[in-house]
Amino acid sequence: MHKVYRRLWRVLAVACLLAALAGCAPVSTPVPPTPTATVAPAPSATPMAKRWTPGQLEIHLLEVEHGDAQLIVSPTGETMLIDCARLEFAPKVAQYLREVLGEATVDYLVLSHYHTDHVGAFVPLVRDEGLKIRKAVLDRGGGRDELDEAKYHDYFDYVTDPAHNLKRVRLRPGVTIDMGPRMTVRVLTVGDVDTRTNAGVPVVGENDSSVVLWLTFGRFDYYTGGDLSGADSFRYANVEKAVISLLPRQADAAKANHHAVEYNNSPEFMAALSPQALLISGNTGLIKLATLKRLDEHSDLYITEPIPGWEASGDIVLASKDGDTFVVEGKTYTSK
Numbered sequence: 001m002h003k004v005y006r007r008l009w010r011v012l013a014v015a016c017l018l019a020a021l022a023g024c025a026p027v028s029t030p031v032p033p034t035p036t037a038t039v040a041p042a043p044s045a046t047p048m049a050k051r052w053t054p055g056q057l058e059i060h061l062l063e064v065e066h067g068d069a070q071l072i073v074s075p076t077g078e079t080m081l082i083d084c085a086r087l088e089f090a091p092k093v094a095q096y097l098r099e100v101l102g103e104a105t106v107d108y109l110v111l112s113h114y115h116t117d118h119v120g121a122f123v124p125l126v127r128d129e130g131l132k133i134r135k136a137v138l139d140r141g142g143g144r145d146e147l148d149e150a151k152y153h154d155y156f157d158y159v160t161d162p163a164h165n166l167k168r169v170r171l172r173p174g175v176t177i178d179m180g181p182r183m184t185v186r187v188l189t190v191g192d193v194d195t196r197t198n199a200g201v202p203v204v205g206e207n208d209s210s211v212v213l214w215l216t217f218g219r220f221d222y223y224t225g226g227d228l229s230g231a232d233s234f235r236y237a238n239v240e241k242a243v244i245s246l247l248p249r250q251a252d253a254a255k256a257n258h259h260a261v262e263y264n265n266s267p268e269f270m271a272a273l274s275p276q277a278l279l280i281s282g283n284t285g286l287i288k289l290a291t292l293k294r295l296d297e298h299s300d301l302y303i304t305e306p307i308p309g310w311e312a313s314g315d316i317v318l319a320s321k322d323g324d325t326f327v328v329e330g331k332t333y334t335s336k
Helices: 002-021 087-101 122-127 149-158 237-247 267-273 289-296
Strands: 057-061 069-071 079-082 106-110 132-139 169-170 175-178 186-187 212-217 218-224 253-255 279-281 300-303 318-320 327-328 329-336
Touching: 057 087, 069 087, 079 087, 079 327, 087 106, 087 122, 122 149, 186 237, 237 267, 279 327, 289 300
Parallel strands: 079 106, 106 132, 132 169, 218 253, 253 279, 279 300
Antiparallel strands: 057 069, 057 318, 069 079, 175 186, 186 212, 212 218, 318 327, 327 329
8 A cells, every 4th residue: 555655655756857858836925036246348458459540650669578669651651570579479560560550561561680689570570471562661771780680680580581582671770761742750869780889889788789770850950769779778778868969850760779778868868869758678577667757857758568557558559740830649749
């Protein structure tokens, strides 16, 4: 008898389970769902760069950590990439060019000097990322033994290989780089591989040989000098001091020499240059807050990398439609 009851209970249990699965179970009072917060998607680590506007001068300083990469686009569309950052930034530089220009193609690639953080991405940019250089690769010249650094050797071997069909041109003081009818880019000075001097100063280290360029568009003037050094030491010579006499006039904007480390961009140099806006390819490991405060006395500062106590801009864009005014990160300036 007990077995019969047990069987009956099993039958009833199975029947109830089937009814529940079929939606026939007794309905209980519904419990409102617990509200869940809507989580906004995280912003992209590298926001899309805006496409160049025809008729407008643009200067882009890319965020590439410790290194340099500047893109200059003339009002008539001529393009110059100054330095190309370290090897691992080749994909970013190529993608940035595509976003701004529509293709990874420039008229000129200028190397301010041969350190890895300025030349390291060259080979992967051209070989792997498809960068095209229409006119020439511009540097200070020199043979394979110019610098005992692996990435320079990679660059030298690639750019001098006839199979790659690249034109390498040696820069000299006074040379003007053709960037179209409304703009000039002139070499103020560059390290001389024959005399081992820059602006008449005997060079000590690689930074001392940096190319110094002066860009003019109407009333607007822009200075960029690679990693030009500003202190005498066992590693550097004070080339900045000699460059002061070569400056045509005060600049409207400039890129800080050598990532704005403390022994460059001296008070004397900054007083002579006196840019309204100073663009800094930041290096969190080297830039000191005291140095930024000193530079801030001369210019508004725009820094690619986050520095403790100072806001970062990421990729920095300077634009001018007429040379009379220019805009940096939304702030408008009047050219001197």
